[in-house]
Amino acid sequence: ASVAPEVGSGTSTFGGSRTIPTYSSGGTYYLYDTTRGPSYIRTMTGNNGTSLPGSYITDTDNNFTDTAARAGVDAHYGAVTVYDYYQNTHGRNSYNGAGANITSTVHHRVNYNNAFWNGQQMVYGDGDGSQFQALVDLDIVAHELTHAVTGATAGLIYQNESGALNEAVSDIMAVMVDRDDWRLGELSYTPGVSGDALRNLANPPEGNQPDNYADRYTGSQDNGGVHINSGIPNKAAYLMAAGGTFRGVTVASIGRAKTEKIWYRALTQYFTSSTNLAGARQGTLSATADLYGSGGAEYAAVQNAWAAVGIG
Ligand SMILES: O=C(O)[C@H](CCc1ccccc1)CC1(C(=O)N[C@@H](Cc2c[nH]c3ccccc23)C(=O)O)CCCC1
Numbered sequence: 001a002s003v004a005p006e007v008g009s010g011t012s013t014f015g016g017s018r019t020i021p022t023y024s025s026g027g028t029y030y031l032y033d034t035t036r037g038p039s040y041i042r043t044m045t046g047n048n049g050t051s052l053p054g055s056y057i058t059d060t061d062n063n064f065t066d067t068a069a070r071a072g073v074d075a076h077y078g079a080v081t082v083y084d085y086y087q088n089t090h091g092r093n094s095y096n097g098a099g100a101n102i103t104s105t106v107h108h109r110v111n112y113n114n115a116f117w118n119g120q121q122m123v124y125g126d127g128d129g130s131q132f133q134a135l136v137d138l139d140i141v142a143h144e145l146t147h148a149v150t151g152a153t154a155g156l157i158y159q160n161e162s163g164a165l166n167e168a169v170s171d172i173m174a175v176m177v178d179r180d181d182w183r184l185g186e187l188s189y190t191p192g193v194s195g196d197a198l199r200n201l202a203n204p205p206e207g208n209q210p211d212n213y214a215d216r217y218t219g220s221q222d223n224g225g226v227h228i229n230s231g232i233p234n235k236a237a238y239l240m241a242a243g244g245t246f247r248g249v250t251v252a253s254i255g256r257a258k259t260e261k262i263w264y265r266a267l268t269q270y271f272t273s274s275t276n277l278a279g280a281r282q283g284t285l286s287a288t289a290d291l292y293g294s295g296g297a298e299y300a301a302v303q304n305a306w307a308a309v310g311i312g
């Protein structure tokens with residue numbers, strides 16, 4: 001057929017190739033998926049300008065090898081991978097739970113060292129080649145799409161403690177999607193330096209973040225430290241999943257699978273727009289009680305994890 005969903009491939013920014021859903025029409029191939037819940041999951045290029053969503057990324061065959069397509073290949077791979085994570089792990093059909101279409105745009109601005117969800121779509125910069133290369137690392141994509149999930153559910157206000165919790169939810173889900181480590185953005189961050197990352201949930205101070213409530217930032221920068229104080233709930237989530245003794249408190253590991261279920265249920269059933277870090281403790285405890293009871297190892301681990309970071 002001249003118009004059909006296809007399975008294609010493409011070269012990744014980070015080396016190697018990705019298998020990606022594509023669409024062909026009249027011999028032109030698009031980074032466009034019609035095979036999942038949404039009518040489309042599509043990845044566009046901003047052509048290094050500021051207009052959104054920009055234009056389609058195309059190829060004359062089903063193998064997207066152009067250098068200019070690499071960021072798009074990764075953003076598209078990430079979008080469908082994160083879609084599948086929410087559908088398969090949490091039974092959620094897209095960020096709104098009702099199959100909302102997903103649009104991503106790469107090559108936003110020139111040498112742009114950031115990425116964001118703008119309320120309607122994901123947007124990615126190429127980085128300046130030193131601080132970042134294209135910010136299309138799978139965990140960054142998961143971080144951004146989780147902002148959309150949070151916006152469609154708890155709606156955590158993006159400032160002060162509710163904003164830090166908003167940030168932490170995005171980081172926590174991101175490391176559950178990119179499941180092989182506790183670091184965020186390691187593929188995109190400082191391409192000239194190996195072993196570092198933008199943030200590290202196992203050790204937030206590595207990313208200049210606090211790992212306990214007493215060390216929280218109380219200034220006005222960064223919307224009241226949303227990317228700073230997220231280190232505190234991030235550390236708590238890490239302790240729940242991996243266990244450990246921290247600041248004199250021993251937490252028994254409950255594993256990633258139970259931890260992601262607890263945080264998803266807390267986000268969608270208990271957190272509201274104004275939930276602060278004390279409320280995050282309460283919400284995750286309520287979610288744990290719902291899922292695993294209030295007298296078991298899971299409940300104790302969640303309690304201890306929050307106590308270890310100085311909350312409750
Ligand atoms: O989604 C978010 O929380 C961040 C959104 C940043 C943004 C907000 C509003 C308009 C434009 C951009 C983007 C990411 C972030 O954490 N940005 C941080 C760290 C950062 C990235 N690039 C930077 C350049 C300069 C300073 C800080 C940064 C920030 O913007 O603070 C998330 C994962 C990777 C990038």
Ligand SMILES: [Ca+2]
Pocket residue numbers: 139175178181182183184185186
């Ligand atoms: Ca990672």
Ligand SMILES: [Ca+2]
Pocket residue numbers: 186188189190191192193194195196197
């Ligand atoms: Ca690096």
Ligand SMILES: [Zn+2]
Pocket residue numbers: 143147167170
């Ligand atoms: Zn964020």
